[in-house]
Every structure is written in structure tokens, then in C-alpha cells.
Amino acid sequence: MLPCVCRLQPLLAFVSFALLTQGENCPATCLCPDHHTVDCSGRGLTRLPDEIPLDVRRLLLSDNWIPQIPSDFLVLYSDLVYLDLRNNSLSHIEPGTLSTSSRLVFLDLGSNNLTEIPKGAFGESRSLIKLRLGNNPYLSMVNEDAFRGLTSLRELELERNALSGLQVGALSQLPSLRVVRLEGNPWVCNCTFANLFTWLNENSHKLPNGIESMECSLPMDGRRVPLSQLSQDSFRECQVTLTLTDFLIIIFSGISVSVAAIMASFFLASTVHCFQRWSKGTKGEDEENEE
Ligand SMILES: *[C@@H]1O[C@H](CO)[C@@H](O)[C@H](O)[C@H]1NC(C)=O
Ligand SMILES: *[C@@H]1O[C@H](CO)[C@@H](O)[C@H](O)[C@H]1NC(C)=O
Numbered sequence: 498m499l500p501c502v503c504r505l506q507p508l509l510a511f512v513s514f515a516l517l518t519q520g521e522n523c524p525a526t527c528l529c530p531d532h533h534t535v536d537c538s539g540r541g542l543t544r545l546p547d548e549i550p551l552d553v554r555r556l557l558l559s560d561n562w563i564p565q566i567p568s569d570f571l572v573l574y575s576d577l578v579y580l581d582l583r584n585n586s587l588s589h590i591e592p593g594t595l596s597t598s599s600r601l602v603f604l605d606l607g608s609n610n611l612t613e614i615p616k617g618a619f620g621e622s623r624s625l626i627k628l629r630l631g632n633n634p635y636l637s638m639v640n641e642d643a644f645r646g647l648t649s650l651r652e653l654e655l656e657r658n659a660l661s662g663l664q665v666g667a668l669s670q671l672p673s674l675r676v677v678r679l680e681g682n683p684w685v686c687n688c689t690f691a692n693l694f695t696w697l698n699e700n701s702h703k704l705p706n707g708i709e710s711m712e713c714s715l716p717m718d719g720r721r722v723p724l725s726q727l728s729q730d731s732f733r734e735c736q737v738t739l740t741l742t743d744f745l746i747i748i749f750s751g752i753s754v755s756v757a758a759i760m761a762s763f764f765l766a767s768t769v770h771c772f773q774r775w776s777k778g779t780k781g782e783d784e785e786n787e788e
């Protein structure tokens with residue numbers, strides 16, 4: 498028994514050493530205030546640091562010059578709950594960076610150089626609660642399905658970007674949305690904006706500073722007006738624009754109504770005709786009876 502343990506001792510020592518150091522290995526330039534947090538903010542990094550412990554839960558990378566995150570990043574760091582990449586040089590998000598299995602709850606991509614949020618950019622990360630995308634000065638395109646599948650998302654920040662319009666589906670697809678920030682964008686209040694305007698009026702309690710905080714520029718002269726000064730009437734001329742489907746529905750219902758009317762009058766006419774013949778017949782019978 499004893500010699501056996503002795504032989505195992507070096508192995509045991511090695512295993513316990515490996516277990517101990519696993520939590521302690523911290524990227525050279527970063528701080529690790531606790532076992533699950535790696536803080537590399539403001540270190541002048543131009544790429545993701547090596548040797549980030551695989552079991553990291555909070556990763557702080559703000560105020561660096563990081564230009565991209567690899568698409569398998571969250572597959573590798575699957576325990577990650579909190580990822581702060583604020584104020585970096587990210588210009589795009591690889592599709593599939595966030596997957597259904599991701600545990601990520603908080604993601605900050607604010608103050609970067611993003612230009613577009615494509616369809617399904619965040620996979621179907623059902624844990625994500627807060628997503629910050631504000632202060633990306635070139636961000637002018639958000640796909641209608643950009644946030645699809647983010648069923649837990651409560652807070653979405655899109656303020657101070659370059660958005661002139663946004664398809665209302667991008668917001669209305671989010672069942673848990675409580676707070677959305679949209680102010681400080683160069684919104685154009687044309688017909689594209691009309692649907693968003695309706696949604697904003699119905700959901701103004703979700704805007705932290707209310708609908709008053711948003712402005713849009715008039716398509717005619719570019720004059721900026723607060724949304725609170727507009728009404729559904731301002732977009733009245735947009736409602737008369739009919740799509741092809743609308744036309745088809747109108748034409749089809751017109752034809753249906755005409756056919757129904759013709760059939761009804763035919764039916765009425767034959768009823769009257771029958772009734773006349775019947776009353777003539779009974780009259781004849783009456784005359785016969787009288788004779
Ligand atoms: C952004 O990060 C840079 C360093 O990378 C820093 O100098 C700058 O102050 C930061 N900006 C903000 C708004 O925090
Ligand atoms: C940000 O993007 C713009 C245009 O897409 C580019 O001109 C600029 O150099 C980029 N800035 C950084 C810091 O990557």
C-alpha cells in the first residue's frame with residue numbers, strides 16, 4: 498500500500514499544481530481581481546490577449562484597439578456571462594459569434610466602428626439581457642432580423658449611431674424588451690419612418706427619456722423636429738400608397754361583390770317570377786272554383 502502511494506505522489510502533486518494554477522493564470526498585462534474576472538481594460542491592446550483562462554465569466558476589454566473577435570470566441574469561452582468590448586476598433590461582427598448555447602447576459606459593443614448589424618448577428622443567444630451598440634458613428638444599417646432569437650433581451654442601446662431609418666420588425670420581434678435607446682441618430686421622418694413612428698408612440702414608455710428625446714429631419718427641407726411635435730397625421734400621405742397586394746385585394750373584392758350582387762338580383766328576379774306564376778295559378782284555380 499505504502500509504496501504505491503509513494504509512487505503516485507509526484508502525479509498527485511502535478512495534478513494539484515495544475516488545478517491550483519488554472520485559476521491563477523492571468524494574462525500578463527491584465528488584472529484578475531477574482532477567480533472569474535479578467536480585467537484588461539485600457540491596456541493599449543491591439544488584439545485579444547492570449548492565455549485568457551477558459552473558465553472566465555467576466556471579461557473586461559474596454560478602451561483598447563481590438564479590431565475583431567473571432568467567430569468561435571464564445572464557443573471557446575463558453576462560461577462567459579459578461580463581455581465588455583466598449584471603445585475598441587471593431588468594424589464588424591462575424592455571423593454566429595453568439596450562439597444559442599452562449600451564456601452571455603451582457604454584451605457591450607458601444608463606441609466601436611461597426612457599420613452594420615446583419616441578419617442573425619447574435620445567433621439566438623437566449624441568455625442575453627443587455628446589448629449596448631450605441632456610439633458607433635458609422636452604424637447606418639440594422640437588419641430587420643438583426644436581433645431575432647434574443648428572447649430575453651430587456652435593454653437595447655442604439656443611441657448616437659448613423660441610423661436614418663429602422664425597420665420596426667427589428668424591435669417588435671423582441672418579446673422581453675423594456676428599454677430601448679434610439680436618440681441622437683439622424684432619423685429621416687419620411688414614409689419609411691412612419692411604421693417606426695407608430696411603434697414608438699405605442700411603446701414610448703420603453704424610451705428612457707420619452708419620445709421627446711428623439712428628433713427627425715423633414716424630407717423636404719432637412720429641418721429637424723422633435724418627434725413629440727409630429728402626429729399620425731404628419732404621415733397621412735404615406736397611408737394612401739398601396740402595394741400590389743392591396744390593389745389585388747381591392748380588385749378581387751370588387752369582383753366578388755359584383756358577382757354576389759348579380760347572383761342576388763337573379764335570385765330575387767326568379768323568386769318574383771315564381772311568385773307571380775304561383776299567384777296567377779291560384780287565381781285561375783279560384784276562378785275555376787267559382788264557376
Ligand atoms: C477610448 O479608449 C482610449 C484608449 O484606447 C482612451 O484614450 C479614450 O479616453 C477612451 N474613450 C472614452 C470615451 O473612454
Ligand atoms: C472606422 O470606419 C471608417 C469608415 O468605415 C474608417 O474610415 C475609419 O478609419 C475607421 N476607424 C477606425 C479607428 O478603425
Ligand SMILES: *[C@@H]1O[C@H](CO)[C@@H](O)[C@H](O)[C@H]1NC(C)=O
Pocket residue numbers: 661662685687688689690
Ligand atoms: C427615407 O429616407 C431614407 C434616408 O434618407 C432613405 O433611405 C429611404 O429610402 C427614404 N424612404 C422613402 C420612402 O422615401
